[in-house]
Amino acid sequence: MKKRGIVAVAAAWMALMLALTACSGGGSGGGDQGGGSGTTLSIMWWGPDERHEATKKALDIYSQQNPGVKFKPEYMAWEAYWQKLPTLAASKTITDVLQMDAAYIQEYVSRGQLEDLSDIDLTGIVDPKVIDNLKIGGKLYGIPLSQNAQGMAYNKAELEQYGIPLPHKDWTYDEYFQWARDAKAKLPEGKYPIGDTTTWDFYNYYQTSMGKPPIMADGGKTFTLDKELFMKFYGIYEEFRKEGIVPPAEKAAAFLENDPQADPMASGTVMTRGATTGSVSALEQLMPGKVGVVNMPTGPAGGGWAQSTIFLSVSANSKNKEEAKKFVKWFITDKEAGKALGLTRGIPINPEIYAELEPTLEAKDKLGKEIYDQSVDKALPFYSPAAGFSEWVDTYKKEMDAVTFGQQSIEDAFEKIDKLGKELAAKAGG
Missing domain, CATH: 3.40.190.10 (Periplasmic binding protein-like II)
Known part of the structure; x- marks a missing residue:
């Protein structure tokens, strides 16, 4: 009786462990199934403290909406960012998701460091002309975040x-x-x-x-x-x-x-x-x-x-490409994230997000829109x-x-x- 009891307990324990393993996902995929359980996306960006705090809030929102997805964020000032990124590129350890600037994107594309994001459907979110202007060799390597x-x-x-x-x-x-x-x-x-x-x-x-x-x-x-x-x-x-x-x-x-x-x-x-x-x-x-x-x-x-000058890109060496792609599209479409991010990266590329923000904007925020409005016709x-x-x-x-x-x-x-x-x-x- 004791032997059969021990075997039964062992079997039950094994079944429990298998169930927990199945729940944890244990991999980097699953971006379309409950947010890819067990995935940790590394992400880096530059900017002032205001942008850092807003972005961290947005990451928290994504993790709440996609249980199991966590982030490993790095953020710094502009000069420190562009000093660090070449080192990561040389060792092929660029983060899964990275902020990219129009001044440097062609350089990293030419090195084969960025993933082609042309398969992300931006219909109704980004003006097709904007997308065409941003393509390099007919491919899209960065999701535009704002009109700057x-x-x-x-x-x-x-x-x-x-x-x-x-x-x-x-x-x-x-x-x-x-x-x-x-x-x-x-x-x-x-x-x-x-x-x-x-x-x-x-x-x-x-x-x-x-x-x-x-x-x-x-x-x-x-x-x-x-x-x-x-x-x-x-x-x-x-x-x-x-x-x-x-x-x-x-x-x-x-x-x-x-x-x-x-x-x-x-x-x-x-x-x-x-x-x-x-x-x-x-x-x-x-x-x-x-x-x-x-x-x-x-x-x-x-x-x-x-025009758009700041993007989210995905590393060509990422092991979490599908989750990363899902995230970068979410970043410019989710209204809750849009409220958290505000104008910390310029006027949101998605007009629906800006329409949500406009009634609540402070004077300091409306100055950014004024620069764009004054500049666009002669740009x-x-x-x-x-x-x-x-x-x-x-x-x-x-x-x-x-x-x-x-x-x-x-x-x-x-x-x-x-x-x-x-x-x-x-x-x-x-």
């Missing part, structure tokens, strides 16, 4: 205090530069109407606005740095440095955007700075009620950009650096920084930047 735009923010309160006319929609570059000259005459010592510029993208806005090709096209095979426009653009800034219209190089080097003391505009030092749909709310929080927005200066061809395409041009982007800033410090001429900087760009384009073409 590049514009400018300005210190409305101080400009009004000093009797300076506010920037207006669709101002031209000539008007922008003249506005800076006129504003400087009314500002006290130690305050500047505009900041200096040493990054390639802000010059590229100028070159393309004048009807010239983007600096990089055809995946980096075509390189066009217009010397005449380059010399004119930076010649104006050189004049501005001499006349104190932009801050001295030493002061500009210490600026740190969105830092209460070191942000060029929030500190009260510079009256304007670049801002995007997704970033302007952080500035408004630093100086509530004082921020105005306007689109980028324009030329004959237009100016600035307004040019978003031009990202081509794959393999990371060295060129860094070199561009280094050489133009040297110009601002008076260590070399604009022409010398042009020759170095142009030479490297042509070498990289030839390499890409070869």
Whole structure:
């Protein structure tokens, strides 16, 4: 009797263990069956604290809706993110889901690091034209999260205090530069109407606005740095440095955007700075009620950009691809997640989500929509650096920084930047 009892208990225990194992799923699939029990999705993104907290809330919502799916999140600032990602790519250990930017997506696609997401049905969620514009080689490698735009923010309160006319929609570059000259005459010592510029993208806005090709096209095979426009653009800034219209190089080097003391505009030092749909709310929080927005200066061809620039992608080496794909679609369609995420990544790509949010938006949030609305009619395409041009982007800033410090001429900087760009384009073409 005792022996039969022991056998019966052992059999019952075995049956219980088998049942528990079946319930746990024990694998990475099952994305369409109760949320893939037992799956842990690794995910990484960059951004400010506001985005971190909102995204963590959204992950909690997904886990509640899909019992058994957990997340292993990593989040950091922009620079730290792009320092870490190449290391993960080299070891083929990129997280299952990762935030991707239009500036870098082509580079990671060319390395075979991102999964093709063309089979995700976005009908009625994302405008087909938007999807077509985002495809690389006919395939979709990132689910767009928002409609973003590049514009400018300005210190409305101080400009009004000093009797300076506010920037207006669709101002031209000539008007922008003249506005800076006129504003400087009314500002006290130690305050500047505009900041200096040493990054390639802000010059590229100028070159393309004048009807010239983007600096990089055809995946980096075509390189066009217009010397005449380059010399004119930076010649104006050189004049501005001499006349104190932009801050001295030493002061500009210490600026740190969105830092209460070191942000060029929030500190009260510079009256304007670049801002995007997704970033302007952080500035408004630093100086509530004082921020105005306007689109980028324009030329004959237009100016600035307004389109999707931030995505969720899936690693080509993920072992949880189906669950990851299910998640990235959910991220832009679930209304509860949409409320949690708000405008932390810009205007939601899904118009239904924005319609849900609009009645509850604060002034800081509506500024982002205002940047987009002001920018969209004159916007040019978003031009990202081509794959393999990371060295060129860094070199561009280094050489133009040297110009601002008076260590070399604009022409010398042009020759170095142009030479490297042509070498990289030839390499890409070869």
